[in-house]
Amino acid sequence: MQSLVIKGILEDELERTKRMLRVYLKQYENLHKGSIYTKQVGNRQYCYLNYRNGDKVISEYIGVPNSEKVEKIRAEISERRQIKQTIKTLKIEQREIERALR
Amino acid sequence: MIIDKEQENAFWDAIEAFRESGLLNYIMIIGSWAEYLYTNIFSDGYEPNIRTRDVDCFYPNIKKPKTNIDLFSALSARGFKYDEDPFTRVGRFVKENLIEISFLSRTLGAEQNGPRKIEALKIYSEGLRDINILERYPFHVKVREYELTVPEPAIFIVQKLLVYPVRQPEYKKEKDLQSVKELLPYINASEEHSERLNIIINHLSEKEKKLLKQVCFDNNIV
Numbered sequence: 656m657q658s659l660v661i662k663g664i665l666e667d668e669l670e671r672t673k674r675m676l677r678v679y680l681k682q683y684e685n686l687h688k689g690s691i692y693t694k695q696v697g698n699r700q701y702c703y704l705n706y707r708n709g710d711k712v713i714s715e716y717i718g719v720p721n722s723e724k725v726e727k728i729r730a731e732i733s734e735r736r737q738i739k740q741t742i743k744t745l746k747i748e749q750r751e752i753e754r755a756l757r
Numbered sequence: 758m759i760i761d762k763e764q765e766n767a768f769w770d771a772i773e774a775f776r777e778s779g780l781l782n783y784i785m786i787i788g789s790w791a792e793y794l795y796t797n798i799f800s801d802g803y804e805p806n807i808r809t810r811d812v813d814c815f816y817p818n819i820k821k822p823k824t825n826i827d828l829f830s831a832l833s834a835r836g837f838k839y840d841e842d843p844f845t846r847v848g849r850f851v852k853e854n855l856i857e858i859s860f861l862s863r864t865l866g867a868e869q870n871g872p873r874k875i876e877a878l879k880i881y882s883e884g885l886r887d888i889n890i891l892e893r894y895p896f897h898v899k900v901r902e903y904e905l906t907v908p909e910p911a912i913f914i915v916q917k918l919l920v921y922p923v924r925q926p927e928y929k930k931e932k933d934l935q936s937v938k939e940l941l942p943y944i945n946a947s948e949e950h951s952e953r954l955n956i957i958i959n960h961l962s963e964k965e966k967k968l969l970k971q972v973c974f975d976n977n978i979v
Contacts, residue, residue: 663931674849745854
């Protein structure tokens with residue numbers, strides 16, 4: 656009976672993990688990736704978003720330092736990194752639960 | 758109960774978001790996190806040993822309050838993400854791999870179990886008839902700086918026993934029985950809660966009393 660309870664809980668937790676993964680993967684796809692690079696031209700600074708698109712590295716102008724757009728992208732990049740870690744943890748948990756259920 | 762510190766922190770973050778948004782007075786924490794809160798009532802060693810990541814919040818009156826509650830902002834600020842079932846539209850908040858918050862509501866009269874919109878939150882809850890009885894016996898427990906509502910421990914076990922014959926999936930029957938068997942000795946040992954258990958049982962219909970007696974007999978619960 657105890658094994659039935661544990662199996663049931665693990666099945667529920669597996670479903671929950673898959674749901675959580677779906678949420679975070681969706682978020683992950685919608686956030687900016689890459690890193691922000693600031694270029695000095697004369698006495699002015701300009702920010703570029705560098706990211707990889709297939710084989711190419713794209714350098715996209717996003718604004719001057721501290722502008723709303725630059726700060727928003729900076730926050731998104733930071734959040735994306737955290738989400739990447741969460742996705743990694745959830746995938747490990749999913750594998751562990753699946754292994755336990757075998 | 759072994760509680761992961763991060764998970765516990767995520768739970769209290771959610772409670773703070775409930776307080777900040779004005780939601781806290783409208784919900785009752787049920788399920789395994791209610792058992793976690795019962796450890797503050799029965800301080801003499803009560804330790805439920807099953808805890809899952811889902812935090813079930815029972816919303817007894819989905820029409821209240823009349824004003825909006827901005828739970829989205831309060832939870833988003835604490836790192837929670839919102840997810841909605843594409844078919845039922847039932848919403849949930851998740852935080853990393855730690856907890857998942859879902860809302861449950863009553864099913865009344867001839868209504869079928871199913872999604873119910875909580876007007877103030879603008880999200881859909883899951884309507885369940887089986888939990889209606891919990892609303893009649895709220896218990897306020899003060900933990901940290903919060904006053905939280907949980908079902909009275911006595912109704913917590915009575916409800917589990919009453920739904921036992923129809924509880925699905927099958928493993929939840931056993932899980933519920935385990936919860937009852939863990940909590941009951943502490944209720945019996947408490948003058949206040951054992952008296953409440955008797956009162957609650959006396960308030961049940963004859964049909965419910967008979968059912969309760971049968972479930973207890975079948976499962977060696979005394």
